[in-house]
Amino acid sequence: MAFTIKKICCIGAGYVGGPTMSVIAQQCPDIQITLVDMNTERIAAWNNPDLDQLPIYEPGLSDIVAEARDRNLFFSTDVEKAIEEADMIFISVNTPTKNYGKGKGMAADLKYIELCARQIADVATSDKIVVEKSTLPVRTAAALKSILHNTGSSVNFHILSNPEFLAEGTAVQDLLNPDRVLIGGENKEAIQALVDIYAGWVDKDRILTTNLWSSELSKLTANAFLAQRVSSINSISELCEKTGADVQEVAKAIGMDTRIGSKFLKASVGFGGSCFQKDILNLVYIARSYNLQEVADYWEQVILMNDHQKQRFADNIIQTLFNTVNGKKIAILGWAFKKDTNDTRESAAIYVADHLLNEQADIHVYDPKVPAEKVFVDLEYLNSRPDAETRRLASVSEDPYEACKDAHAIAILTEWDEFKTYDWARIKRSMKSPSFIFDGRKLLERAQLEELGFVYYAIGE
Ligand SMILES: NC(=O)c1ccc[n+]([C@@H]2O[C@H](COP(=O)([O-])OP(=O)(O)OC[C@H]3O[C@@H](n4cnc5c(N)ncnc54)[C@H](O)[C@@H]3O)[C@@H](O)[C@H]2O)c1
Ligand SMILES: O=c1ccn([C@@H]2O[C@H](COP(=O)(O)OP(=O)(O)O[C@H]3O[C@H](CO)[C@@H](O)[C@H](O)[C@H]3O)[C@@H](O)[C@H]2O)c(=O)[nH]1
Numbered sequence: 145m146a147f148t149i150k151k152i153c154c155i156g157a158g159y160v161g162g163p164t165m166s167v168i169a170q171q172c173p174d175i176q177i178t179l180v181d182m183n184t185e186r187i188a189a190w191n192n193p194d195l196d197q198l199p200i201y202e203p204g205l206s207d208i209v210a211e212a213r214d215r216n217l218f219f220s221t222d223v224e225k226a227i228e229e230a231d232m233i234f235i236s237v238n239t240p241t242k243n244y245g246k247g248k249g250m251a252a253d254l255k256y257i258e259l260c261a262r263q264i265a266d267v268a269t270s271d272k273i274v275v276e277k278s279t280l281p282v283r284t285a286a287a288l289k290s291i292l293h294n295t296g297s298s299v300n301f302h303i304l305s306n307p308e309f310l311a312e313g314t315a316v317q318d319l320l321n322p323d324r325v326l327i328g329g330e331n332k333e334a335i336q337a338l339v340d341i342y343a344g345w346v347d348k349d350r351i352l353t354t355n356l357w358s359s360e361l362s363k364l365t366a367n368a369f370l371a372q373r374v375s376s377i378n379s380i381s382e383l384c385e386k387t388g389a390d391v392q393e394v395a396k397a398i399g400m401d402t403r404i405g406s407k408f409l410k411a412s413v414g415f416g417g418s419c420f421q422k423d424i425l426n427l428v429y430i431a432r433s434y435n436l437q438e439v440a441d442y443w444e445q446v447i448l449m450n451d452h453q454k455q456r457f458a459d460n461i462i463q464t465l466f467n468t469v470n471g472k473k474i475a476i477l478g479w480a481f482k483k484d485t486n487d488t489r490e491s492a493a494i495y496v497a498d499h500l501l502n503e504q505a506d507i508h509v510y511d512p513k514v515p516a517e518k519v520f521v522d523l524e525y526l527n528s529r530p531d532a533e534t535r536r537l538a539s540v541s542e543d544p545y546e547a548c549k550d551a552h553a554i555a556i557l558t559e560w561d562e563f564k565t566y567d568w569a570r571i572k573r574s575m576k577s578p579s580f581i582f583d584g585r586k587l588l589e590r591a592q593l594e595e596l597g598f599v600y601y602a603i604g605e
Contacts, residue, residue, distance in 0.1 A: 145333055145338075146333055146336070146337070146450060147231065147232075147273060147333055147334060147337035147339075148231070149175060149231045149232050149273075149340075150174075150175060150176065150220060150231055150234045151175070151176045151177075151178070151180075151229050151230045151231050151232075152168070152175055152176070152178070152230055152231070152233070152234065153163070153177075153178050153180060153229070153230035153232075153233045153234070154177065154178070154179045154180070154233070154234040154236050154277070155180055155181075155214065155223060155226075155227075155229055155233065155234070155235050155236060155237055155260050156234075156235065156236035156237035156238070156256075156278070156573070157180065157181035157183075157187060157190055157199075157219060157236075158177040158181070158186075158187055158200070158236065158237075158238065159200055159312060159315070159418070159487060160278070160308050160310065160492050161181075161234070161236035161277070162179065162190065162199070162200050162205070163200070163202055163310065163315040164234075164236065164277065164308060164310070164317060164319060165177050165179050165217065165234070166205060166208045166209050166217060166328055167213035167316065167319040167320060168211045168341065169206060169208075169215075169216050169217035170208045170211055170217075171344050171345045172344050173212075173215065173216055175216060175341070176216050176218070177212075177216060177217050177218070178218045178219075178220055178230070178356070179217070179218070179219050179220070179225040179281070179313075180219075180220050180221065180222065180223045180226045180227075181219075181223075182221065182223065185199075185220050185605075186199050187219050187220060187326075187378060189267050189353035190219035191207075191213075191219050192398055194207065195210055197429055198538045198542060200486070200487075201484075201485060201486040202218075202312070202313070202315045202484070202485065203313070203316065203317075203484055204316035204317070204497075205316055208298050208316065210299055214338075214353075214390035215554055216453055217267065218424065220326065220337050224263070224267045224485070227263065227264055227268060227272075228267050228268065228269065230272065231273065232270065232272065232273040232274075232275060232338070233262045233264060233272055233273070233274050233275065234275045234338065235257060235275065235276055235277060235278055235308075236276045236277040236278055236532070237257060237259075237260055237329060238256055238278070238418075239252045239253065239254060239256065239257060239276055239278050239279055239280060239422070240252070240253050240409055240418075240422060240424070240427055241421075241422045242255065242484070247429055249363075250358050250425045250426070250429035250432075251281070251426060251429045252279075252280065252281055252285065252422065252426045254280070254281075257280065257288070258287070258291065259277060259310060261274075261287075261288050261291040261292055264292065264301075265291055265294075265295045265572060266290050266295075268297075268299050268301075269299065270299065270598050271299055271300040271301070271302075272294065272299070272300075272301055272302075272336060272361040273301075273302045273303075273304060273334045273338070273599050274288065274301055274302070274303050274304070275303075275304045275305075275306045275338065276288070276303065276304065276305045276306065276307070276360070277306055277307070277308055279307055279363050279364065279367075279419065279422075279423055280305075280307075280360055280363075281360070281364070281399060281429075281430055282357050282360040282364065282402075282430060283357060283360065284360060284535075285303045285305055285328075285356045285357075285360065288303055289301070289303055289592060290407075290598075291490040295481060298490035300563045302329065302330075302331040302333075302339055303329065303330075303356070304327055304329040304334055304335060304356075305326075305327070305328035305356050305358070305359035305360050306325070306326065306327050306328075306338060306359070307326055307359060307362065308362035308363075309322065309323065309324075309326075309363075309366065310322075312417065312481075312482065312484075312485040312487050313482055313483055313484030313485045314484070318375075319347065319516070320536055322346060322350060323350070324350045324351070324352050325342045325350060325351045325352065326352050326354065326359050326362055326363075327339060327351065327352070327353050327354070327357020327359065328344075328353070328354045328355055328356040328357070328358060328360065329355075329356060329359075330354070330355070330356060335353050338454075339353065340352050342564055345468045346520070349549075356418065363423070364424075364426060364427045365427075365506045366428075367419055367420055367423040367424065368423065368424050368427055368443055368446065370420070370549060371415055371420040371421075371446050371450070372443075372446045373408040373409060374408060374410075374412065374415045374420075374450070375415075375445075375446045375447075375450055375453075377391065377394075377395055377408075377409045377410070377411045378411050378412065378414065378449060378450070378453045378603075379449050380394060380411070380604070381411035381514035381604030382456065382604075383603045384605065385603075385605065390604065390605055391586075391603065391604025392411075392412040392586060392603070392604065394532075394603075394604075395410070395411065399456065399550040408480060410585075410586075411586065411603045411604040412492070412584060412585055412603060413453065413454060413457045413492040413496060413557055413584030413585065413603060414450045414451075414453040414455075414457070414492040414495075415450055415461075415481075415492070416455040416481030416482070416488075416489070416490040416491040416492045416493075416494075417481045417482065417487070417489060417490055417491075418487065418489035418490060419449075420449070420490075421447060421490050422490075423442055423555075424444075424446055425447065427443050428440045428443050428444045428447075431443070442572060444549055451585060452494055453492075454492050454495045454499075455495075455499065456497070457492075457497075457555075457582070457584055457603070458496045458499035458500055459554060459581065460601065461474065461496075461500065461555060461580075461582050462500070462503055462583075464553075464599075464601065465552060465553060465580065466582060468503070469500055469503045469504070469505035469552075470503060470504040470505070470596075471504065471505075471506060471545055471550040472505055472506060472550060472553070473505075473506045473508060473550055473551045473576075474500055474505050474506065474551060474552060474554070474555060475508050475509075475510065475544075475547040475548040475551040475552045475553070475554045475555070476493060476496070476497055476506055476507060476508065476509045476510070476554075476555050476557055477510055477544060477547070477554060477555070477556045477557065477563055478493060478510075478511055478556060478557040478558025478559070478560055478563070479493045479509055479511035479514045479518075479519055479522075479557070479558065480490060480511055480513060480548075480560075481493075481512055481558070482558065482559065483484060483558055483559045483560045483561065485513070486513040486514055486515075486547075488514055488519075488522050488534075489556070490520070491558075492557055492584065493557040493558065494522045494523065494526070495507070496555060496557060496584070497523060497538065498523060498528050499525050501523070501528065501529065501534065501537050501538060502593075504537065505537070506537070507537060507538040508538075508539050508540070508541055508546075508547040508548075508551065509538065509539070509540045509541070509547065510540070510542075510543070510544045510546075511558065511560075512560055512562060516540035518536065519538070519567065520534065520540075522580060544563075545566075545567075545570065545571065545574065546566050548571045548574060548575060549574040550574065550575065550576060551575050551576065551579075551582065552575070552579075553579075553580035553581070553582060554575075554579075554580070554581045554582070555582045556573075556581065556582070556583045556585055556587055556588070557584050557585070558585065559585040559587050563587055563588070564587060564588065568588075568592070568593060568595050568596055570597075572596045572597055572598060577597075578599050579597065579598050580598070580599045580600075580601065581593060581598050581599070581600050581601065581603075582601050583600065583601065583603065584603055585603070585604040586599070586602045586603055586604065586605070588602075590602065590605070
């Protein structure tokens with residue numbers, strides 16, 4: 145039996161649900177989409193007439209929301225109503241690393257997923273296609289199936305896995321022109337119903353269908369491979385610093401080998417974001433749960449290398465500043481985990497700053513998109529010291545020149561384009577001497593800065 149999809153509900157209006165559903169609504173004006181979330185503030189922000197106040201910053205997103213909102217795209221806190229009315233339900237809730245109990249610090253916490261499944265099971269009175277959009281451990285669909293099919297009602301549920309591969313900062317472009325769309329499932333008609341939606345704007349050759357488990361595992365694997373490239377080049381950056389090789393030159397030289405490819409070879413202060421670490425830890429946990437110790441150790445090293453990269457960046461600042469940063473003002477440019485997003489989850493900046501705060505440095509943060517309070521909350525979450533001390537040592541500036549004034553050093557931790565356009569001569573004049581720059585993104589030009597009198601350190605040089 146072919147399915148006709150007229151109404152979609154998406155549970156979870158976050159970094160994935162928001163942009164994904166906005167693009168589907170834009171591309172498929174005949175489908176009515178309701179994004180629901182239990183976070184009332186988030187939903188209110190999605191409904192804010194002022195498009196600058198949307199809860200998520202992504203280039204191009206506000207135009208799409210402006211086009212589709214209140215036409216066929218709706219944001220609501222009425223989860224039950226949206227579930228009841230929908231033909232297809234996307235689950236796009238967060239699946240963070242568990243911070244309690246069995247698997248603490250490793251496994252994905254599936255409590256939000258289970259809650260969604262139970263809510264769907266309780267509310268649904270007609271057949272539904274349930275789509276896993278969240279990133280999930282392989283075989284989660286089996287648990288979902290068990291919850292949905294044990295309701296005692298005659299409602300049929302078809303479960304699909306449709307992991308999302310968008311990267312933040314380029315979410316809209318990634319959704320409009322995906323390298324591939326992956327759909328795993330068991331029921332051919334249900335799979336076809338989702339294929340038909342994407343086929344509205346995605347080339348059919350790029351829509352891949354697989355079994356459920358391959359789809360679930362492909363998502364974890366893709367992130368593990370991407371993160372592994374960053375850790376691999378970061379490991380080489382340290383060797384470059386010892387030997388006189390330049391990591392950018394090495395990356396270019398190896399990236400021109402078509403078997404290696406040039407993407408994801410940018411050495412950095414360490415990868416951040418809500419996905420890489422969480423998903424690799426989860427992969428490691430799954431491997432260990434099948435007693436595959438070598439597999440687990442292999443992937444765990446990607447995380448250990450990343451931790452080392454953040455740590456050694458902070459250590460290098462301390463060492464270079466004559467082995468003490470106590471009472472010294474250090475400007476941190478960039479708090480988001482990458483440019484063009486306001487997301488700070490697992491940002492390397494948090495860990496570098498925390499390390500410097502442990503040494504009693506006086507931290508001044510500037511980021512073009514991250515609100516001040518978020519910076520404090522991120523630091524306080526680590527619980528490294530009393531909150532009052534964090535707020536005494538750290539501050540947030542709305543102006544980059546203020547952040548850098550009287551600083552002993554500047555650490556560049558996000559690759560925001562605007563940092564390249566600053567009046568660096570003015571910044572130099574306002575700083576203490578010697579004036580150090582620690583470029584964790586290799587964003588600036590060494591020759592220009594050295595000419596201005598800075599002492600310039602960059603990852604991998
Ligand atoms: N952020 C990314 O770039 C990205 C990309 C691909 C995949 N993913 C995966 O997508 C999933 C979602 O990630 P995200 O970044 O959008 O998370 P997020 O935290 O931004 O959004 C999740 C939302 O779900 C809501 N929620 C949780 N449980 C709920 C429930 N029972 N009912 C209603 N709302 C509920 C939360 O309030 C939150 O607003 C995760 O599994 C993540 O790994 C994320
Ligand atoms: O050469 C590189 C590439 C990335 N990074 C860093 O790696 C992190 C992650 O970057 P990126 O992958 O671009 O952003 P995410 O939004 O985390 O996207 C990843 O995680 C998502 C969530 O699962 C997936 O959907 C995407 O495909 C995957 O790229 C950031 O801190 C980047 O600065 C580097 O340091 N060097």
